[in-house]
Amino acid sequence: MKDWQEIDSLYRKNGVYLAESAQILQRLVQYEIPGLKKQINKAEQTLADSVKKEKDYLKQAEDGKKLYEKELQRIGIQGHALRAELLALAADLPSFFSKITDDVIHLKEARDYYINFRNYIHQNKKLSTKVLPLLTLLIEKGPGLTAFEFKYGTAPTRVEPPSFDLLLKEDKKASEDDEIDFGDDAIDFGDDAEIDLSVAEADIDVVADTSG
Numbered sequence: 001m002k003d004w005q006e007i008d009s010l011y012r013k014n015g016v017y018l019a020e021s022a023q024i025l026q027r028l029v030q031y032e033i034p035g036l037k038k039q040i041n042k043a044e045q046t047l048a049d050s051v052k053k054e055k056d057y058l059k060q061a062e063d064g065k066k067l068y069e070k071e072l073q074r075i076g077i078q079g080h081a082l083r084a085e086l087l088a089l090a091a092d093l094p095s096f097f098s099k100i101t102d103d104v105i106h107l108k109e110a111r112d113y114y115i116n117f118r119n120y121i122h123q124n125k126k127l128s129t130k131v132l133p134l135l136t137l138l139i140e141k142g143p144g145l146t147a148f149e150f151k152y153g154t155a156p157t158r159v160e161p162p163s164f165d166l167l168l169k170e171d172k173k174a175s176e177d178d179e180i181d182f183g184d185d186a187i188d189f190g191d192d193a194e195i196d197l198s199v200a201e202a203d204i205d206v207v208a209d210t211s212g
Contacts, residue, residue, distance in 0.1 A: 094161070098143040108139050 072078065077085035115131050130136075137145050148156045 090162075101138055101143045101145070104135065104138045105142065107135065111135055111139065 068079070075089070077089065079085070111132055118131060134150060137150055141149070146156055146159060
């Protein structure tokens with residue numbers, strides 16, 4: 001009995017508890033440390049993948065910026081006020097179309113030659129298809145031709161050209177309205193309002209079943 005007491009006292013001496021310590025050490029070596037190493041490796045791999053993705057995204061952003069600047073240069077605008085600059089380009093379209101129409105009118109002789117050649121090939125047979133309908137209208141009507149007349153065969157009663165100045169003003173106003181309102185006004189929590197806790201009496205009518 002004394003031998004067991006001596007062993008127990010040695011076991012408990014200085015609170016070492018060698019058996020439990022050995023068990024804990026074994027668990028750490030066998031399970032905890034390998035598990036932590038796996039987590040470290042996984043975290044390092046995730047970090048490496050994130051760094052690679054960051055480089056890829058930065059490259060894509062740079063390529064997108066270069067492509068955007070190239071398109072701006074091709075269109076001929078600065079890109080500082082994109083919508084306004086595009087509207088300004090659209091404002092030049094009527095004069096551009098007028099110039100194109102003036103050039104198309106010079107194709108009248110070529111069109112007439114094509115019609116005569118077509119009639120000769122078909123021996124002046126009446127064909128159901130029209131010959132160059134859009135070109136013919138452009139030659140006849142000039143810059144006054146509208147898409148409405150080409151589609152429906154009759155000129156519109158009135159043509160209202162778009163007001164680009166008005167569009168620019170509306171765009172500027174919309175940009176100002178889109179500014180964030182942070183709401184600096186004080187919040188009314190309604191402390192002065194009294195809460196009515198009174199409970200209304202319920203009026204319940206009991207209806208007897210008289211059906212028998």
